[in-house]
Amino acid sequence: MKKCIVCDGDISEYSEISEDVEINGWKCNECEETFFTSNEMLRWEVLTGRRPKNVRKVRKMGSSLMVTLPNELVKNTGIHSDDLALFKKVKEGILIEIVHPEAA
Ligand SMILES: [Zn+2]
Structure with missing residues (x-):
């Protein structure tokens, strides 16, 4: 099991709804600090309209992406x-x- 980078306590899978979008990560059982992967943060940013300038949507064109x-x-x-x-x-x-x- 991973450990909290703040207090070294045990962490558990965790999710919350923020601005109507679910975000999944981990929460420390001791200090309650939350952690999210950069991929998950990016997904949340895109879905809440904060899409960074360097993000592009992958589109289907024929049989290619x-x-x-x-x-x-x-x-x-x-x-x-x-x-x-x-x-x-x-x-x-x-x-x-x-x-x-x-x-x-
Ligand atoms: Zn902690």
């Missing part, structure tokens, strides 16, 4: 049309390595 790139990311990284996106599965999710074909 598609996401668009945030404009700010495009400006800051020099990604452009006809670049190649190389996907790598990493512990945190998916890393997209951009390859500019003309520089190869």
Whole structure:
């Protein structure tokens, strides 16, 4: 069982309704501190209308799934049309390595 990072007490699964959206995490049995994963926090932010600028909805296109790139990311990284996106599965999710074909 995981321990509370505040008091090292035992924690239990916990959920609450906040702004009409259920959020699931853990609560310390001793000090009552609550903990939520970053994924769960993000889900809650999106569902309560606080969607961060760098979040995109995954959409179905034919038999594929598609996401668009945030404009700010495009400006800051020099990604452009006809670049190649190389996907790598990493512990945190998916890393997209951009390859500019003309520089190869
Ligand atoms: Zn605690």
